[in-house]
Amino acid sequence: MRNRGVLFLIFLIILVGCKSNNETVVGPSPTFYSNQLAMIGVEEKLGILGPDFVVNTVNKYMWHFWDTNEELQLKSFRVEAINVKTQQKVKALVKDASTPQETLVWEYDSIGGSNNGADAHTPSILMLPSSGLWQLDVYLGGEYFETIIVNVKDQS
Numbered sequence: 097m098r099n100r101g102v103l104f105l106i107f108l109i110i111l112v113g114c115k116s117n118n119e120t121v122v123g124p125s126p127t128f129y130s131n132q133l134a135m136i137g138v139e140e141k142l143g144i145l146g147p148d149f150v151v152n153t154v155n156k157y158m159w160h161f162w163d164t165n166e167e168l169q170l171k172s173f174r175v176e177a178i179n180v181k182t183q184q185k186v187k188a189l190v191k192d193a194s195t196p197q198e199t200l201v202w203e204y205d206s207i208g209g210s211n212n213g214a215d216a217h218t219p220s221i222l223m224l225p226s227s228g229l230w231q232l233d234v235y236l237g238g239e240y241f242e243t244i245i246v247n248v249k250d251q252s
Contacts, residue, residue, distance in 0.1 A: 122180050122229060125244040130213040135160060142234060142242040143214065146222075149230070149248040154193050154223045160214035161207065164236065171237030173218050174203035180229040180245065188232065190221040207236065224248045 128139040135143030137160075146157035159173070177188035187200035204218065211217035224230050227250045234241045 122231075122245060124229065124247045130160065133212055136246060137244045138242055142244060144232075144244060144246075145212070149222070149224055149246050151227050151248055151250055152223060152225060153251065154190055154198075154221055157220050157222050158211070159207075159218050159220060159234070160212055161216040161236070161241070162214055164207075164216045164241075171207075172203045172205060172235075173207050173220075174235035174238075175220075175222070176202070176233040176235070177224055178231040178233065179226060180231055184226075186225060188222050188224055188230075190223050193221045203235075 125136050125138065127134050127136055128143065129135070130139075130143060133145055135145050137143035140162045142162070143160040144157050145160065147155050149155075175188050176185055178185045187202050189201050189204060190198060191201045191204075192198050200223070204220065207216050207218040209216060224246075227248050229245055230248055231243055231245050233243050
């Protein structure tokens with residue numbers, strides 16, 4: 097009887113020790129190089145070139161796409177920015193930057209041809225409203241393409 101008790105205790109220890117942790121640790125997307133330029137994103141799929149992200153700061157960024165077919169180059173480019181901590185979804189693309197008509201939009205009309213070793217690219221102006229990790233979901237021609245995660249820093 098004592099052996100069964102010991103075996104049961106060992107089983108419980110193993111069971112508790114093997115409990116899975118369903119929390120996923122999320123961090124910024126890795127940096128990779130294309131034509132000796134550092135980009136954040138998914139190598140050979142999606143990369144963004146530009147300065148660090150700073151809260152409420154409008155900056156220029158160049159998006160690079162690999163493995164895209166030519167038809168998509170004539171279609172829309174959409175970014176849905178989601179705060180990883182709060183799940184708040186916001187518009188991040190800026191249209192008519194530094195003008196009285198400046199506004200945040202969900203998408204731009206199209207992307208262009210090859211650039212910096214990528215099959216397609218598009219320039220953009222982005223602004224994010226709070227610090228922390230932001231998930232940038234990218235859509236081309238209305239279809240989901242890829243996600244990257246960036247770290248937005250407080251203004252210094």
